[in-house]
Amino acid sequence: xxxTTAILRLLVFPGLFFAVPAAWFFLYVxxxxxxxxxxxxxxxxxxxxxDFVKLLGKESPRYHGIQGLLMKAxxxxxxxxxxxxxxxxxxxxxxxxxxxxxILLITLLELPSIFYMLAGFTSRSVYGKVGSMREASLSLSSxxxxxxxxxxxxxxxxxxxxSELAAPSASAARWLGLAAIILCIPAKLRLNPFSTSSAExxxxxxxxxxxxxxxxALWELAHGLEWLALSGFVVSLSFPRTGFRLADAGIFAFLCxxxxxxxxxxxxxxxxxxxxxxxxxxxxxxxxxxxxxxxSAVLFRR
Amino acid sequence: xxxIVQLLIQNVREGSITLPYPERPAIQSHYRGMVQNAPExxxxxxxxxxxxxxxxxxxxxAADGFRWSYxxxxxxxxxxxxxxxxxxxxxxxxxxxxxxxHLGALKQSHDVKKKKxxxxxxxxxxxxxxx
Numbered sequence: 424x425x426x427t428t429a430i431l432r433l434l435v436f437p438g439l440f441f442a443v444p445a446a447w448f449f450l451y452v453x454x455x456x457x458x459x460x461x462x463x464x465x466x467x468x469x470x471x472x473x474d475f476v477k478l479l480g481k482e483s484p485r486y487h488g489i490q491g492l493l494m495k496a497x498x499x500x501x502x503x504x505x506x507x508x509x510x511x512x513x514x515x516x517x518x519x520x521x522x523x524x525x526i527l528l529i530t531l532l533e534l535p536s537i538f539y540m541l542a543g544f545t546s547r548s549v550y551g552k553v554g555s556m557r558e559a560s561l562s563l564s565s566x567x568x569x570x571x572x573x574x575x576x577x578x579x580x581x582x583x584x585x586s587e588l589a590a591p592s593a594s595a596a597r598w599l600g601l602a603a604i605i606l607c608i609p610a611k612l613r614l615n616p617f618s619t620s621s622a623e624x625x626x627x628x629x630x631x632x633x634x635x636x637x638x639x640a641l642w643e644l645a646h647g648l649e650w651l652a653l654s655g656f657v658v659s660l661s662f663p664r665t666g667f668r669l670a671d672a673g674i675f676a677f678l679c680x681x682x683x684x685x686x687x688x689x690x691x692x693x694x695x696x697x698x699x700x701x702x703x704x705x706x707x708x709x710x711x712x713x714x715x716x717x718x719s720a721v722l723f724r725r
Numbered sequence: 726x727x728x729i730v731q732l733l734i735q736n737v738r739e740g741s742i743t744l745p746y747p748e749r750p751a752i753q754s755h756y757r758g759m760v761q762n763a764p765e766x767x768x769x770x771x772x773x774x775x776x777x778x779x780x781x782x783x784x785x786x787a788a789d790g791f792r793w794s795y796x797x798x799x800x801x802x803x804x805x806x807x808x809x810x811x812x813x814x815x816x817x818x819x820x821x822x823x824x825x826x827h828l829g830a831l832k833q834s835h836d837v838k839k840k841k842x843x844x845x846x847x848x849x850x851x852x853x854x855x856x
Contacts, residue, residue: 459736462739463741
């Protein structure tokens with residue numbers, strides 16, 4: 424990837440200028456879908472933007488020393504790594520990439536979850552620590568499935584380069600792997616029924632309990648960017664390209680929004696599971712599916 | 726699983742039940758609106774103020790009567806005052822309180838003069854003649 428292409432991807436498309444409004448739009452779609460399922464009107468389309476601006480004007484609690492620095496660093500780092508992750512998503516595969524960028528993308532997608540955990544521990548809040556521990560348990564249990572699915576997709580296609588993975592040669596193993604990744608997305612996005620780490624009614628939003636103002640606004644933005652990155656990752660590896668850039672972008676956006684609607688519907692239809700049930704769910708599926716994935720990776724390897 | 730899917734489909738199909746202002750949903754029977762007091766019935770006993778847990782009703786005594794005050798902004802519409810009123814002078818409206826913008830806008834009070842006690846004339850028992 425050339426340096427200019429990289430910068431354009433990071434700042435213009437699908438980076439900062441595109442991703443931030445798109446993240447707000449995805450947050451709107453999530454909230455609107457849940458509202459419609461609950462027979463409410465739901466927020467207007469610009470509500471996530473209004474929330475962001477309003478939070479920017481609010482005062483943040485002041486922490487001194489290293490704690491204050493870290494409390495500000497975690498949301499900013501989350502937004503940064505997600506923007507970097509978005510820059511790697513192969514919406515238009517011909518536009519470059521480098522060998523092994525899949526590994527970098529998976530790493531960047533994993534970091535916000537770690538920052539979220541660290542934010543809870545840094546805040547020294549009891550609720551934050553409980554939320555962080557829950558996030559750690561859930562992340563460990565869902566990641567076995569997530570990572571084996573990604574590994575199977577990469578090994579069956581015999582490449583760790585995203586632009587080659589996005590080429591239209593989807594196999595049965597690819598679809599199975601993508602289905603497993605979709606199964607992990609609610610845990611990664613802390614959606615119902617796996618929202619134990621950010622349980623509002625039990626532990627006051629967990630690691631974000633002590634956050635307010637601009638830092639909380641950045642966390643909200645990071646959540647929208649996570650939506651965009653995870654749905655974009657799955658869709659970019661699954662949809663057939665037409666060859667026309669505008670049509671491809673349209674199909675990509677439509678499928679991403681459809682995924683948000685489906686996952687938000689599942690979130691509206693389910694109640695929050697306890698942490699031990701959530702972990703048990705993923706381990707039960709993980710062990711069985713991980714074996715299947717590893718066998719598929721060996722059998723269908725090119 | 727089936728029932729929740731059916732419920733979601735029904736919710737989406739029926740649309741939002743939120744009514745835009747100033748539309749409001751229909752009132753149910755036995756609706757508890759604002760407390761009304763009939764000053765001509767009220768004796769100023771203060772039982773309503775005594776049972777009012779949110780201190781929405783106050784009764785201030787004066788030399789020539791009392792002042793009964795009610796603040797709907799503090800009222801929880803529990804209806805304990807209505808139940809406890811010995812003269813049944815309190816009742817609750819069957820309409821919603823109006824929308825107001827300033828604190829205490831719906832506050833109301835009645836000045837009631839002390840009622841004179843009717844003169845009690847004890848009947849004089851008739852003398853019973855002894856045989």
